[in-house]
Amino acid sequence: MSASDLPGAFGPFRLEARASGVAVLWFDDPARKVNLFDGAALAALRRALDTIKRRADAAFPRALVLTSGKEGQFIAGADVAEFERIESPADAETRIRDAQLLFEEWGSLPFPTVAAINGPCLGGGTEFALALRYRIASDSRDVSIGLPEVQLGILPGFGGTTRLPRLIGLIPALSMLLSGRALDSRRARRAGLVDDVLPAARFAERAVAWTESLLAAPRPPRRSAPSLINRFMQSVPPFRAYALGQARQSVLRETHGHYPAPFEILRVVGATWGKSIPEALKIERKAVAKLLFTPQSRHLRRIFMLRERAKRVPSADKARRITYTGVLGAGTMGGEIVSLLSVRDVRVRLRDIKPEPILRSLAHARSLLQREVSRRRLTSAEMERALARIEPSLDLAGFRRVQLVLEAVVEDLNVKQTLFRELESQVSPTCVFATNTSSLSVGAMAKGLAYPERVVGMHFFNPATRMPLVEVIRAEGTDPAAVDTVIALTRRLKKTPVLVRDQPGFLVNRILMPYLAEAVGFVERAQSAPVIDKALRDFGMPLGPLELLDEIGMDVARKVAHVLSEAFGDRIPSLALIDRMVSDGALGKKASLGFYQYENGTRRGVNPAIAALATSREQVPAAEIADRLVDAMVNEASLALDDRVVDDPNDVDLAMIMGTGFPPFRGGLLRHADAVGVGTIVERLARRQQAGAPYGPSGRLQRMALAGERFHERELQERTTGHAPSEAAALSSR
Numbered sequence: 001m002s003a004s005d006l007p008g009a010f011g012p013f014r015l016e017a018r019a020s021g022v023a024v025l026w027f028d029d030p031a032r033k034v035n036l037f038d039g040a041a042l043a044a045l046r047r048a049l050d051t052i053k054r055r056a057d058a059a060f061p062r063a064l065v066l067t068s069g070k071e072g073q074f075i076a077g078a079d080v081a082e083f084e085r086i087e088s089p090a091d092a093e094t095r096i097r098d099a100q101l102l103f104e105e106w107g108s109l110p111f112p113t114v115a116a117i118n119g120p121c122l123g124g125g126t127e128f129a130l131a132l133r134y135r136i137a138s139d140s141r142d143v144s145i146g147l148p149e150v151q152l153g154i155l156p157g158f159g160g161t162t163r164l165p166r167l168i169g170l171i172p173a174l175s176m177l178l179s180g181r182a183l184d185s186r187r188a189r190r191a192g193l194v195d196d197v198l199p200a201a202r203f204a205e206r207a208v209a210w211t212e213s214l215l216a217a218p219r220p221p222r223r224s225a226p227s228l229i230n231r232f233m234q235s236v237p238p239f240r241a242y243a244l245g246q247a248r249q250s251v252l253r254e255t256h257g258h259y260p261a262p263f264e265i266l267r268v269v270g271a272t273w274g275k276s277i278p279e280a281l282k283i284e285r286k287a288v289a290k291l292l293f294t295p296q297s298r299h300l301r302r303i304f305m306l307r308e309r310a311k312r313v314p315s316a317d318k319a320r321r322i323t324y325t326g327v328l329g330a331g332t333m334g335g336e337i338v339s340l341l342s343v344r345d346v347r348v349r350l351r352d353i354k355p356e357p358i359l360r361s362l363a364h365a366r367s368l369l370q371r372e373v374s375r376r377r378l379t380s381a382e383m384e385r386a387l388a389r390i391e392p393s394l395d396l397a398g399f400r401r402v403q404l405v406l407e408a409v410v411e412d413l414n415v416k417q418t419l420f421r422e423l424e425s426q427v428s429p430t431c432v433f434a435t436n437t438s439s440l441s442v443g444a445m446a447k448g449l450a451y452p453e454r455v456v457g458m459h460f461f462n463p464a465t466r467m468p469l470v471e472v473i474r475a476e477g478t479d480p481a482a483v484d485t486v487i488a489l490t491r492r493l494k495k496t497p498v499l500v501r502d503q504p505g506f507l508v509n510r511i512l513m514p515y516l517a518e519a520v521g522f523v524e525r526a527q528s529a530p531v532i533d534k535a536l537r538d539f540g541m542p543l544g545p546l547e548l549l550d551e552i553g554m555d556v557a558r559k560v561a562h563v564l565s566e567a568f569g570d571r572i573p574s575l576a577l578i579d580r581m582v583s584d585g586a587l588g589k590k591a592s593l594g595f596y597q598y599e600n601g602t603r604r605g606v607n608p609a610i611a612a613l614a615t616s617r618e619q620v621p622a623a624e625i626a627d628r629l630v631d632a633m634v635n636e637a638s639l640a641l642d643d644r645v646v647d648d649p650n651d652v653d654l655a656m657i658m659g660t661g662f663p664p665f666r667g668g669l670l671r672h673a674d675a676v677g678v679g680t681i682v683e684r685l686a687r688r689q690q691a692g693a694p695y696g697p698s699g700r701l702q703r704m705a706l707a708g709e710r711f712h713e714r715e716l717q718e719r720t721t722g723h724a725p726s727e728a729a730a731l732s733s734r
């Protein structure tokens with residue numbers, strides 16, 4: 001084979017010969033937006049390799065560059081949907097071994113091989129790049145290089161767990177493997193993960209030229225020298241054991257032992273350090289084959305796919321592209337939402353009736369964006385441009401050209417109705433009216449307007465810049481095009497939308513409130529607040545329910561609770577204590593006093609008045625506390641399904657994970673209910689009702705228990721579009 005007869009296409013790969021003797025292997029899957037390693041792509045990669053190996057002309061190629069034909073996209077990882085087709089750990093091991101061997105063979109070709117990374121390089125993409133001899137990256141912000149497998153409950157099995165520590169050192173590799181966090185090109189270079197960083201403009205050509213210069217003046221791949229302390233830690237066995245032990249402790253603290261994957265990563269890295277590559281790869285693949293079949297990994301993969309499904313943006317003919325918005329109310333929520341919008345290229349007119357909140361919001365937006373600059377996710381110039389997109393205003397002048405308004409004013413139906421009516425005369429007839437209300441009826445807000453069909457709920461969670469969920473609320477008569485426009489905007493803000501019907505409390509707050517009320521009920525029945533919180537943290541919630549109430553604020557919670565108790569009566573049992581706390585000024589963290597006391601935002605023990613309530617010497621067992629609170633959520637979710645707030649139990653699972661941090665390893669609220677057994681939950685709810693609880697199991701739950709039904713009959717199987725590193729990180733951090 002010579003340059004002239006080098007064959008062209010291998011599935012999504014294309015080999016191109018350059019006169020200099022450099023071959024370019026382009027990866028561009030026409031069927032997908034991102035490149036993924038699925039079975040077909042790996043088979044094509046094998047054919048390309050075999051063809052190169054069979055070449056007649058040993059002098060060609062002299063070097064090979066792997067890059068992506070997709071602008072700003074390298075290789076997003078393995079196809080997670082295909083994992084579901086793996087039949088057994090033995091089947092997994094065979095498949096993984098084949099991929100390991102394939103990558104190993106590419107890396108052992110007798111000429112320099114270079115991965116030229118022009119975008120997200122994740123999971124299998126990083127593992128392939130690690131197997132090649134050199135890695136270079138573009139300086140584009142699109143580049144992120146990482147191994148996010150831990151977020152799917154597995155470890156990198158195509159050689160990543162073996163090769164990363166050998167390339168960048170044990171301690172930095174552990175930090176990447178355990179967090180799943182990706183590095184930008186500058187950080188990747190500093191870590192020794194890439195040999196060089198080149199300008200993004202005409203990157204592929206520069207990568208070829210870089211490789212040609214390598215041929216002219218051969219140089220060994222760059223190895224970063226680990227710091228003295230890291231070198232010491234990794235090479236002296238007792239210190240290595242100590243470092244691994246410390247990492248184990250920190251994983252235990254963070255995960256409460258709920259996730260097996262990080263512990264396996266530690267075990268595999270410890271066991272493979274110093275071993276030959278083939279020996280290490282064997283240990284690695286056995287571990288990942290086992291992890292793939294843990295319930296935790298199944299759940300995390302399912303959530304990943306649900307999020308991919310939620311990413312689908314409505315077609316452009318229905319959804320309008322929003323470039324100019326108005327935000328009304330520059331308080332807690334409005335102040336955060338403006339920075340989300342402005343950073344995504346959306347102009348915002350920010351209106352409040354008072355100047356102070358506007359000034360506070362502008363300062364807050366600056367500090368939020370400044371943080372992005374310091375994390376190198378934004379340049380200073382981009383920050384300034386984003387801030388310049390925010391136009392402060394004390395009246396509604398200048399709203400005529402705005403395409404969407406989002407109101408985030410006080411939670412008062414009258415105020416919101418009056419505002420929308422006033423707005424109608426100031427904006428164009430096509431302007432979408434979005435409301436961030438947490439509990440008021442979207443339909444009621446639309447009443448009396450000339451165009452009521454344009455009103456949609458767009459319910460962000462607090463803090464809006466961090467919480468990944470937005471409930472998009474469709475009222476009776478809402479125009480589907482307005483809903484689609486809000487969904488598309490939500491996606492552009494990198495949030496996960498869940499479409500819900502206009503019912504009191506929508507979905508998340510409605511399900512959460514009985515849970516919080518049960519916790520307050522335990523306090524009223526003389527149980528200790530820290531014991532209750534710990535029980536739920538041990539269950540896997542990021543915060544205990546009383547800690548969460550302190551964060552939300554008793555006044556805010558009370559408002560929502562009253563709306564819900566008006567709608568649902570008995571199921572929101574304990575409001576007396578919350579009412580009392582509001583009148584005592586124990587509003588939560590913002591008042592330095594709630595269920596706990598705070599000093600400069602740091603918790604300092606239990607509020608003495610709350611501690612005094614805990615007089616019961618008979619502590620309810622932690623498991624019983626958790627069951628009671630979680631059962632209350634399952635019961636309410638079943639009623640929300642009856643009311644068709646959503647139709648798909650998967651939406652409940654996704655919304656509760658994204659909106660409340662319900663433990664992802666349990667797969668979501670209703671997946672958890674299936675695991676416990678609906679019959680068991682019904683029995684417990686019925687028993688509590690007999691013992692005096694104000695409500696028992698819902699009709700739906702009882703029918704399901706009798707028929708032996710589950711919420712989820714089948715596993716979700718869908719094609720995915722690749723990893724979403726930022727969101728996956730958000731998922732794991734919740």
Ligand SMILES: NC(=O)c1ccc[n+]([C@@H]2O[C@H](COP(=O)([O-])OP(=O)(O)OC[C@H]3O[C@@H](n4cnc5c(N)ncnc54)[C@H](O)[C@@H]3O)[C@@H](O)[C@H]2O)c1
Pocket residue numbers: 328329330331332333334351352353354357407408409410411412415419436437438439459460461462552556
């Ligand atoms: N805080 C939360 O946790 C949270 C979470 C989700 C949704 N929400 C909802 O978001 C909305 C705002 O809540 P918040 O916590 O940001 O309230 P906030 O009290 O912090 O801010 C409200 C702001 O609206 C301003 N305002 C009042 N009337 C106005 C008008 N006619 N035009 C323009 N501005 C006006 C006030 O001056 C104030 O700055 C509420 O509907 C609330 O239910 C709040």
